[in-house]
Each structure stands twice: as structure tokens, then as C-alpha cells.
Amino acid sequence: MNKVIGTGVNRKDGRAKVTGTAPYAAEHQIPNLVHGYLVTAAIANGQIKSIDTSAAKKAPGVIEVFTHKNPPKVFKPANDFMTSKIYEARLPLSDDTIHYGGQIIGLVVADTFERARDAAHLVKVEYITQKPLVEANKATFKEAPPLFGEEFKFEKGNVAAGNSAAAVKIAATYKTATELHAPMEPHAIIAHWQDNNSLTIYEPSQWVVASQRTYAQLFGLPTERVRIVTPFIGGGFGSKAFPWPHGILTAAAARQIKRPLKVVLSRQQMTANVGHRSETEQLIRLGATADGKLTFIEHEAKSATSPVDIFPEPCTGITPAMYTAPNLRVNQELATMNVGTPTFMRAPGENPGMWAMESAIDELAWALKIDPVELRIKNETKEHQKKNLPFSAKHFADCLRVGAEQFGWKDRPTKVRSLVRDGKLIGWGVAAATFPGMRGKASVKARLLPDGTAHILTAGNDMGTGAYTVVAVTAAEVLGLPVEKVRVEMGDSLLPDAGIAGGSQMTASLVPAVMSACQEVLKTAKAKTAQEAFTKLSQSGSAAFEATASSAPGGEGKKWAFQSWGAHFCEVSIDEEIGRLQVTRWVSVMDIGKVINAKTAASQVRGGVIMGIGQALMEECHFDPNIGYPVVYDLATYHFPAHADIPRIQVAFVGEPDLNFNPAGARGVGEIGITGVSAAIANAVYHATGKRIRDLPITPDKLL
Numbered sequence: 001m002n003k004v005i006g007t008g009v010n011r012k013d014g015r016a017k018v019t020g021t022a023p024y025a026a027e028h029q030i031p032n033l034v035h036g037y038l039v040t041a042a043i044a045n046g047q048i049k050s051i052d053t054s055a056a057k058k059a060p061g062v063i064e065v066f067t068h069k070n071p072p073k074v075f076k077p078a079n080d081f082m083t084s085k086i087y088e089a090r091l092p093l094s095d096d097t098i099h100y101g102g103q104i105i106g107l108v109v110a111d112t113f114e115r116a117r118d119a120a121h122l123v124k125v126e127y128i129t130q131k132p133l134v135e136a137n138k139a140t141f142k143e144a145p146p147l148f149g150e151e152f153k154f155e156k157g158n159v160a161a162g163n164s165a166a167a168v169k170i171a172a173t174y175k176t177a178t179e180l181h182a183p184m185e186p187h188a189i190i191a192h193w194q195d196n197n198s199l200t201i202y203e204p205s206q207w208v209v210a211s212q213r214t215y216a217q218l219f220g221l222p223t224e225r226v227r228i229v230t231p232f233i234g235g236g237f238g239s240k241a242f243p244w245p246h247g248i249l250t251a252a253a254a255r256q257i258k259r260p261l262k263v264v265l266s267r268q269q270m271t272a273n274v275g276h277r278s279e280t281e282q283l284i285r286l287g288a289t290a291d292g293k294l295t296f297i298e299h300e301a302k303s304a305t306s307p308v309d310i311f312p313e314p315c316t317g318i319t320p321a322m323y324t325a326p327n328l329r330v331n332q333e334l335a336t337m338n339v340g341t342p343t344f345m346r347a348p349g350e351n352p353g354m355w356a357m358e359s360a361i362d363e364l365a366w367a368l369k370i371d372p373v374e375l376r377i378k379n380e381t382k383e384h385q386k387k388n389l390p391f392s393a394k395h396f397a398d399c400l401r402v403g404a405e406q407f408g409w410k411d412r413p414t415k416v417r418s419l420v421r422d423g424k425l426i427g428w429g430v431a432a433a434t435f436p437g438m439r440g441k442a443s444v445k446a447r448l449l450p451d452g453t454a455h456i457l458t459a460g461n462d463m464g465t466g467a468y469t470v471v472a473v474t475a476a477e478v479l480g481l482p483v484e485k486v487r488v489e490m491g492d493s494l495l496p497d498a499g500i501a502g503g504s505q506m507t508a509s510l511v512p513a514v515m516s517a518c519q520e521v522l523k524t525a526k527a528k529t530a531q532e533a534f535t536k537l538s539q540s541g542s543a544a545f546e547a548t549a550s551s552a553p554g555g556e557g558k559k560w561a562f563q564s565w566g567a568h569f570c571e572v573s574i575d576e577e578i579g580r581l582q583v584t585r586w587v588s589v590m591d592i593g594k595v596i597n598a599k600t601a602a603s604q605v606r607g608g609v610i611m612g613i614g615q616a617l618m619e620e621c622h623f624d625p626n627i628g629y630p631v632v633y634d635l636a637t638y639h640f641p642a643h644a645d646i647p648r649i650q651v652a653f654v655g656e657p658d659l660n661f662n663p664a665g666a667r668g669v670g671e672i673g674i675t676g677v678s679a680a681i682a683n684a685v686y687h688a689t690g691k692r693i694r695d696l697p698i699t700p701d702k703l704l
Helices: 014-019 054-058 113-120 159-165 208-218 245-257 267-273 315-322 350-368 372-378 396-407 467-479 506-525 530-540 598-617 677-689
Strands: 034-040 046-052 062-066 104-110 124-129 154-156 168-176 188-193 199-202 226-229 261-264 280-288 294-305 328-336 424-436 442-448 454-458 486-490 545-551 563-575 580-591 649-653
Touching: 034 113, 034 245, 034 267, 046 104, 054 062, 054 113, 062 113, 062 245, 104 113, 104 245, 159 280, 159 294, 168 350, 188 245, 199 208, 199 245, 208 226, 208 245, 245 261, 245 267, 280 350, 294 315, 294 350, 315 328, 315 350, 315 424, 350 372, 350 424, 350 598, 350 677, 372 396, 372 424, 396 424, 396 563, 396 580, 396 649, 424 580, 424 677, 442 467, 442 506, 442 530, 454 467, 454 506, 467 486, 467 506, 467 598, 506 530, 506 545, 530 545, 563 677, 580 598, 598 649, 598 677
Parallel strands: 034 261, 199 226, 294 328, 454 486, 580 649
Antiparallel strands: 034 104, 046 124, 062 104, 154 328, 168 280, 188 199, 188 261, 280 294, 424 563, 442 454, 442 545, 563 580
């Protein structure tokens, strides 16, 4: 067998991306294409008193102007996560009410982008304005509704008794700012209706088959009359899984004008219209015996949603999985504010939840005068305390120990402000990382062709994570072929469904299906190897051998809890005179089960760490309290890391294949890398300065 799984293989899609031949949503060339530009609300709360489109309609090249007075027709979908889903329950242009700043209130269609944009600025709107609510400290919080049917409130034991039994206690509130996805590829769509009343959508979609079902319901079509094409996505992070209002409106307008229509959002429009991670406030109380055994954990979280849909940031979901305590209580509250709908963003819930938990554990370690690494190992839980199931293939302690060895943690000074280099304070920090192991049903078609190549086809897609390469590597090993002899086609709803590229599950879902499809195609060919099959093809004159296979979770979720684990170690350098903080060294060690491609897996961890450094040090979106509009509006005003902000990130993997989870033993890696990053940095800041920062981002003013 050709052993390529686990080695480092270059990206199959790399050449297409660096040479500019990879087609993204807005780049598909469609004859007779026209362009749309959104008209958005200048207020965040109120009503449209009047809207005058007469000047816009007379502008050169304008084809149509849509508002709430003449909305193109759409139907309400079921809006259920497993069948169809839209990000905002309120359909676009459905009434004259304004719920948040930047809400879509119109669409101008013209023969060129420039003419559509210019005409959009000619639309005159008068509002009846009410003061918007965009400040969480003025909002009313209520108990958060269930997410995916799971209640947030959970309690075991008696927290009051655990509090009484504790020799050392800490209680602290940790905050995170509103964060924006800001993918390199802006949100865009081309909607093309054919004469037979069928629809082709070119749109970045993390789940093309679900989008196919959703658009079919929106327009009252059989599913087979809708095709979603997404061969490449320029970053999604959770914001490109389902249709947003601009996509629904574009497809509806294209149907009415009977022309293919393209809409590309500006960065300012993306700030308001395609989701974000809500700001959070989390209260954590911990108690422990003098030797460091936790007696209780209490975790309360608050986040905000929009008036047009409900999305709680599930910060407390990870708490029962992280550290064992005989007494544990978690709960979440949610407020409605005049902001766009928040949504999934890389490690939704786990990321802010681990910021709070891993900061609190560090505070407890200092209070107990116990090494933070040892405190974590001492309190790791062997079972998921909410599910009452043991963890499968858990190597969390190995992550901490290997990371400590590679980082040189044994040399860490145990006093704050005791490490100085070149006149700057130096600090070391550690934090755990974790993310659930999830997988779904996936189907794959494998074809063996007379030219000596294999062709693997699936609707599952690659949003930059390396899925093209993972599929090719898996097929190459099973078929006994060089990776370069495997061609992969992804991201088209005409192909077999492989579920969502989200929740770190595309690899875990796809790889077993690829293995099965490749094994099936060899059976079809009655061959033991691909080479033997190619010989039979050439002798028979057949066009191809092909087979389709599927893989899905079984009953293993009733026996085991599946989770990936990791540890981050970092060094920071702080110039207190100017409040300048630099991350100077980083080590991450991950337990993700079987590593399919070491190169792209490490790349995913590095990407998560970089995103976490952005969250820790600079990313925040504020809203103007008077007009309710985001005060950041492009990639210059929304700050995120540049190369100069990032040190070399050393990544290692430990553990064993998790064969209880799936036949490949592989769990996901896309999201775990960001979890715990901000806490590791804040913990290092405390070690360097003696200042405990509990409010992200850690900007210079907080260090002076």
C-alpha cells in the first residue's frame, strides 16, 4: 500500500490559488450578466417614512430598483438546521421596519457595477427614528433558548456545598468584544435562472446541498432544479454556511428581471450584514482544596442577538467537558439589541468560553501557588460531565507535558515581573485547547479512468482548510497511487452530498467515505490495486470503473464522548513605557486522532493561533451608541494581525487514531487551534507584568 496518510503533502489546490485560476463566486463568467448594489439603512431602529427611487430609476443603465414597496417574491423556508436554513428569519424587504444599522432596504440593478452603485446613492429615504440599543450594559438579559435542542442550564452536585469546602476561591468576570469574520473573499453571489425555471447559484457556501434545499424552498422549486456551485471559498469561518438576505434578494431579483445577476458586498456592508461573533460577558467562580482539587465550577455567560433572529454564543457548552468537579453549574443569558444577527464564528462558544475558563484556571493556579500545567493535569475529567460518557482516545495530559518540554516550561520563573530581556518584561503563559469531535453523513464517488488517474467527486467543499488535499491523500493510499494521479472535484450540489464544512467535521466525515468509495471501486473492477484496474480498463475498452459509497455515524455516540485536545504555550514581550505587546514565541501541541496530512493540519492550527492572537490583541467592533452603526467599516479600521505581529508557531501532534469515532480514526482540526489562544496570551501578560487583563482585546491602554 502507498503510505501517504500522515505525511506532509502540498496542497492540491495550491497552484490554482497562487496563479489566479481558482474561480471564486464573483469570478464566474456568465453571458448577459447584470449587476446589483444594495441600499442599506442609515439608522439602526425605526421605520422607513418614505423611500424615493425615482432618480435612481432614471439613472443611466438602471434596470430595476427593488424596495419593500415592490419586493420580488420568495417563500418562507422551513428554516430547520438539518433541512434548510437561512441566517435571518426575517425575509429581505418584507416590511418597512429597521432593526439594525446597515439592514438591507433596497437593491438597485444596472448594466454595470459602477452604474448600480451610483444609482443606489440616488435613493432618498426618510426615517422615523428611535434610539437604538447597541450597548450591552443597557440591555435586558433573559435565559437563553436552547441551541440545536440542547438546554444551556445544567447543574450537578451542590455548588454551595462546593463553595464551603473550598480552601481557595476565585471569582472573576471576563469580557470579549464583538468580532467580525472578515474573510479574504467578500460575500458575493451570481444567480442565474434558466428557461426551464431552474436556478444556478454561484455563491461561497460551506454546505452546498443544504443551500440547494434552502433556495429550492425559497422559490417553490423541486430540489433538483437548483444547483449550487462553490469549488473554492476564500475563507468562511462560519459566515458562509447558509443564505444571507443579500443572497435571497439577488436570486429573487434575477428571477424577476430574467437576467443573471451578480451582487458583491462591500467591506462596509459585510460589517453589518453577514454576521459576527457577539460580545460576551462571563462570570466564572472556582473553588479548590489546598492541594488543587476543584470543589466547584460555576460559569455564567451573556451574549446578544438581533431582533430578526436568535443566536446565543454558546460559551458554557465546553465547561462540563474541561475539568472535573463534584459540583458544577452553568447557565447562559441572551439580550436582544439593534445589531445584525450574530452567527457561528470559528469555534463558536468554545473560543470565548475557553478564554474565560483558561484565564480563571490560571488565576486559581497563582492563588494556590501550583504550576498551571500541573493544576490542569490534576483536574482533567475522564468523562463528559453533562453527557455522562467517557472520552474516547483522550491525550490531553500528553499535550500539556509535550508542550511544556518543547517550550522549556521547567525554566519558568515563578514570580511575576521577574523576567526581563533588552529592557522589556517577558512573560510565559499556558492554556488548554479543545473542540468537540463531530462528524456527519458523507457520500463520495470514485472513478478509475483509462489514463491511469483516479477521479474523486463530492459536494463537500474546501474553504481553505486543505480538504482537496486530504481527499487526494486518502484516495492515493487506498488505491496505491501517487497523490498527483488523483484528481478531486468538490463543491457542486450535483455531486454526492458530504455535509457541512463547519464544526471541524469535513475531514472526519469525508475520509471514511473516500476510503469506502475507493475500496468499492476496486471491488467493481475486481482488482486489488488501481494499477490492476487500469490494465483491465485498457484491455476491455471501458470508459471507467466507478462506485459511490457513504459513511455516517452509528451508535458510537451513545458509548463515548468525542473531543479533541491541545495545549498552547507562549512568550510575550512588553514595553511598559508605550504599552507595546509582542508575542515572541509559540508552541502548540494537539491531540486530534489520526493526522491525515501533517502539512495542512499544522497549517490549520497556525491559522487558528493567528486568528486567536488577533482576538487577544486587536480585534473589536464598536457600535455608535447614537446611530447604532458599526464604527469599523473596512480592513483598515478593523484591525487584525499582520506578519510582523506573528512569531514562528511550532506545532506538534500527539495521541493515537480515535477508531471509536470513525474508521479512519481522524477528528477535525479546523477550529481547535483558536481555542485557548487569547487566555495563553493574557496569562503570559500577567506573568510579565502582574496585571490581570480580563477584557479583550489587550490594547496598549490596558498595559500602561
